[in-house]
Amino acid sequence: MNIWPFKRAEKRAVSGDPSWNALINGGSVSASGAFVDVKSAESITAVYAAVQTLAESTACLPLHVYQRQENGERVRADDYPLARVLRQPNPNQSGLTFREEMTAAVLLHGNAYARMETNGAGELTGLHPIHPRNMTISRLSSGRYAYDYTDDDGKVVRLLQGEVFHLRDRAEPGSVLGRSRIAIARDTLGLGLSLREHGASTFRNGARLSGVLQTPNVLDDASAKRIGDSWREQFAGAGNAAKTAVLENGLTYQQLAMSLEDAQWISAQQFTVVEVARLFRVPPTMLQDLSHASYSNTAELGSQFVRYSLARWIGMWETEIARQLLGPMARRRYLAEHSVEGLLRGNPEARADFYGKAIKDGWMTADEVRRLENLPALTKAQQERPDDE
Incomplete structure (x- = not known):
């Protein structure tokens, strides 16, 4: 070894x-x-x-x-x-x-x-x-x-x-x-x-589930990106929850997903x-x-x-x-x-009950219990003291 x-x-x-x-x-x-x-x-x-x-x-x-x-x-x-x-x-x-x-x-x-x-x-x-x-x-x-x-x-x-x-x-x-x-x-x-x-993602995105912004108008890539960035800047994040959205140019918002409770x-x-x-x-x-x-x-x-x-x-x-x-x-x-x-x-109650039964049944002594509780052994005078004192 x-x-x-x-x-x-x-x-x-x-x-x-x-x-x-x-x-x-x-x-x-x-x-x-x-x-x-x-x-x-x-x-x-x-x-x-x-x-x-x-x-x-x-x-x-x-x-x-x-x-x-x-x-x-x-x-x-x-x-x-x-x-x-x-x-x-x-x-x-x-x-x-x-x-x-x-x-x-x-x-x-x-x-x-x-x-x-x-x-x-x-x-x-x-x-x-x-x-x-x-x-x-x-x-x-x-x-x-x-x-x-x-x-x-x-x-x-x-x-x-x-x-x-x-x-x-x-x-x-x-x-x-x-x-x-x-x-x-x-x-x-x-x-x-x-x-x-x-x-975490749900709350990070405003404590609400995803939806879509709809418009009857045709948007080019730049306009779609501008609207999306503006929406996330104003309403994403828990700090922006419950804000009122103002939609323009025929935009409408439709929620798509179920709520957290439904899920x-x-x-x-x-x-x-x-x-x-x-x-x-x-x-x-x-x-x-x-x-x-x-x-x-x-x-x-x-x-x-x-x-x-x-x-x-x-x-x-x-x-x-x-x-x-x-x-x-x-x-x-x-x-x-x-x-x-x-x-x-x-658990003091369970401990006391356990020790009490151990001493009563004779497989532990009072001094052994006191040793487990970090207490000194009983003196001779304590051992000879009547139980009714």
């Missing part, structure tokens, strides 16, 4: 897997005619909200490293090298910002990469993220994979399997590259972009929100869509968000940490696991 110096023994195979960089979401034109890539997709507020909801929620959960004991119990191993790296992967990032960035990259690009840094003893000392668009993966003659990335100086650097921490979304059978949800739903997102452009433009915009929620598997309420929300089902949808939406990303981090950042022997003794109870912090 040593990073420095780079190993150069293996070479890129001429035949084999294609250039994975070509499969990363570089963007293309959708069926609606809108160009869709990661940047344009994130400009749709529903996409940005879905990605942030999943990335922020995953990153904010406490992630601890535990050591298994011979009696079957486990204890926090905060001084273990992996635990220190997960708290601060590199000098420029905390564990929260690193995990948020990596999770968002998987959601948008399908893949996230980080260069693994180790010391002379082979211990992990750092994780340095690499933008997915700068990475190319190829299969070597040995059957392993090489990761070639372009650094800030334009130099191509080769890392081998075991030197890159790679997170990915669902992949095709036999592939190591995760599929981009943006690329999969390009036409759906392109429709959302086109709807937004339609609305159900707002309903179409709502459809985009639902489609994005379906794409990223988050409840619409998490995207501020409260059209079908009530007090009772909002609480249940929040619970489903933890069980079904977050579960995949929490599991991805835990399993890939064990597979890639822990050696075969270390995996038998250590594991990384999230504390989902952290999601209860914003």
Whole structure:
């Protein structure tokens, strides 16, 4: 797992897997005619909200490293090298910002990469993220994979399997590259972009739909251009809305298109929100869509968000940490696991109910609860105090 110096023994195979960089979401034109890539997709507020909801929620959960004991119990191993790296992967990032960035990259690009840094003893000392668009993966003659990335100086650097921490979304059978949800739903997102452009264009042209100026007279090109320019100058733009037009020389105005209400433009915009929620598997309420929300089902949808939406990303981090950042022997003794109870912090009533049941049923003690709440352990006098005092 040593990073420095780079190993150069293996070479890129001429035949084999294609250039994975070509499969990363570089963007293309959708069926609606809108160009869709990661940047344009994130400009749709529903996409940005879905990605942030999943990335922020995953990153904010406490992630601890535990050591298994011979009696079957486990204890926090905060001084273990992996635990220190997960708290601060590199000098420029905390564990929260690193995990948020990596999770968002998987959601948008399908893949996230980080260069693994180790010391002379082979211990992990750092994780340095690499933008997915700068990475190319190829299969070597040995059957392993090489990761070639372009650094800030334009130099191509080769890392081998075991030197890159790679997170990915669902992949095709036999592939190591995760599929981009943006690329999969390009036409759906392109429709959302086109709807937004339609609305913006409508308001830009005076908050009214197009029509025609008619006259029984014959106009030459110069006259037609002069009339058209004059009309746009006086009535185009939201600031010119509701002005009264004065027509001359027999000109008449006839509106041709339907109104925004007739075209159900707002309903179409709502459809985009639902489609994005379906794409990223988050409840619409998490995207501020409260059209079908009530007090009772909002609480249940929040619970489903933890069980079904977050579960995949929490599991991805835990399993890939064990597979890639822990050696075969270390995996038998250590594991990384999230504390989902952290999601209860914003709900004091639910938190108190959860802790109360845990203490009553005997699988947590009062001191363990106080530790989670950043409170000191009970003193001996407090422990001996009668309950009715």
